[in-house]
Amino acid sequence: xxxxxxxxxxxxxxxxxxxxxxxxxxxxxxxxxxxxxxxxxxxxxxxxxxxxxxxxxxxxxxxxxxxxxxxxxxxxxxxxxxxxxxxxxxxxxxxxxxxxxxxxxxxxxxxxxxxxxxxxxxxxxxxxxxxxxxxxxxxxxxxxxxxxxxxxxxxxxxxxxxxxxxxxxxxxxxxxxxxxxxxxxxxxxxxxxxxxxxxxxxxxxxxxxxxxxxxxxxxxxxxxxxxxxxxxxxxxxxxxxxxxxxxxxxxxxxxxxxxxxxxxxxxxxxxxxxxxxxxxxxxxxxxxxxxxxxxxxxxxxxxxxxxxxxxxxxxxxxxxxxxxxxxxxxxxxxxxxxxxxxx
Ligand SMILES: [Zn+2]
Numbered sequence: 001x002x003x004x005x006x007x008x009x010x011x012x013x014x015x016x017x018x019x020x021x022x023x024x025x026x027x028x029x030x031x032x033x034x035x036x037x038x039x040x041x042x043x044x045x046x047x048x049x050x051x052x053x054x055x056x057x058x059x060x061x062x063x064x065x066x067x068x069x070x071x072x073x074x075x076x077x078x079x080x081x082x083x084x085x086x087x088x089x090x091x092x093x094x095x096x097x098x099x100x101x102x103x104x105x106x107x108x109x110x111x112x113x114x115x116x117x118x119x120x121x122x123x124x125x126x127x128x129x130x131x132x133x134x135x136x137x138x139x140x141x142x143x144x145x146x147x148x149x150x151x152x153x154x155x156x157x158x159x160x161x162x163x164x165x166x167x168x169x170x171x172x173x174x175x176x177x178x179x180x181x182x183x184x185x186x187x188x189x190x191x192x193x194x195x196x197x198x199x200x201x202x203x204x205x206x207x208x209x210x211x212x213x214x215x216x217x218x219x220x221x222x223x224x225x226x227x228x229x230x231x232x233x234x235x236x237x238x239x240x241x242x243x244x245x246x247x248x249x250x251x252x253x254x255x256x257x258x259x260x261x262x263x264x265x266x267x268x269x270x271x272x273x274x275x276x277x278x279x280x281x282x283x284x285x286x287x288x289x290x291x292x293x294x295x296x297x298x299x300x301x302x303x304x305x306x307x308x309x310x311x312x313x314x315x316x317x318x319x320x321x322x323x324x325x326x327x328x329x330x331x332x333x334x335x336x337x338x339x340x341x342x343x
Pocket of ligand 1: 028029030031032033054055056057058059
């Protein structure tokens with residue numbers, strides 16, 4: 001089982017930083033609908049956190065929302081430090097994260113393969129928020145491509161540079177110089193949900209991705225209710241990801257649930273989405289019509305998830321569907337080699 005993901009709700013606590021400024025969100029930031037319903041209300045680390053749900057496109061969004069400046073500083077100085085401390089691991093040699101990132105790389109490669117997508121040999125691939133660099137390094141090796149990254153944390157990016165040998169081009173996607181692109185693939189592995197201004201990030205994607213280039217996204221599935229936390233201004237579903245792609249001229253090729261509990265019957269923690277950059281049509285995306293019963297379905301999905309994540313169902317489902325839970329032979333060798341090299 002992917003222990004790092006299973007333990008996510010416990011570790012997702014901003015321990016060192018609290019937002020001081022909040023912006024109200026009067027309508028759905030994705031489709032513009034004003035049909036909004038409460039999704040989750042909670043107090044997290046002494047901070048009142050409210051997520052609403054768009055009843056049309058099913059985007060879940062924080063309302064009011066902390067500013068991008070707070071998120072930027074949080075990921076620059078606190079996120080990996082908090083996580084490493086929680087796990088008793090070294091922030092500069094975070095072996096628990098290496099393992100988790102190797103499993104994610106396996107999933108993304110499997111998704112590309114299933115979608116019939118690939119990058120040319122010798123192509124350039126960029127991961128935004130690349131953390132310790134293991135995902136993009138592993139993918140680059142498998143695809144015979146060159147890996148690049150952007151990462152806000154000095155500790156994580158130093159490790160990505162020194163251990164994973166990834167060329168770091170800046171802290172954020174808007175820092176990546178256009179002349180270092182264009183890229184054949186841009187990856188956001190559990191990063192897109194942390195970015196407040198989605199229009200700005202997609203403008204950068206269009207600037208840096210080749211026409212016909214691949215956008216690959218891993219993100220929590222909002223059927224996993226614990227995804228609605230202070231750290232996430234947005235939480236996506238298959239429906240809202242399709243809407244997001246349409247809004248920004250990305251043709252969806254494959255959007256699938258992945259991870260240890262994903263079966264035909266179980267909503268899961270993660271979604272993986274692969275799309276291809278097309279020329280903008282100039283036409284506004286077609287708004288989704290409201291989906292009756294979606295709120296109830298999301299509640300039932302969340303209830304099932306919390307049941308399925310507990311013993312003994314978690315064991316049974318892990319046995320039925322081990323995909324994405326275990327390191328393959330190549331990843332096992334890589335992890336052992338990394339640990340030996342950095343001892
Ligand atoms: Zn919407």
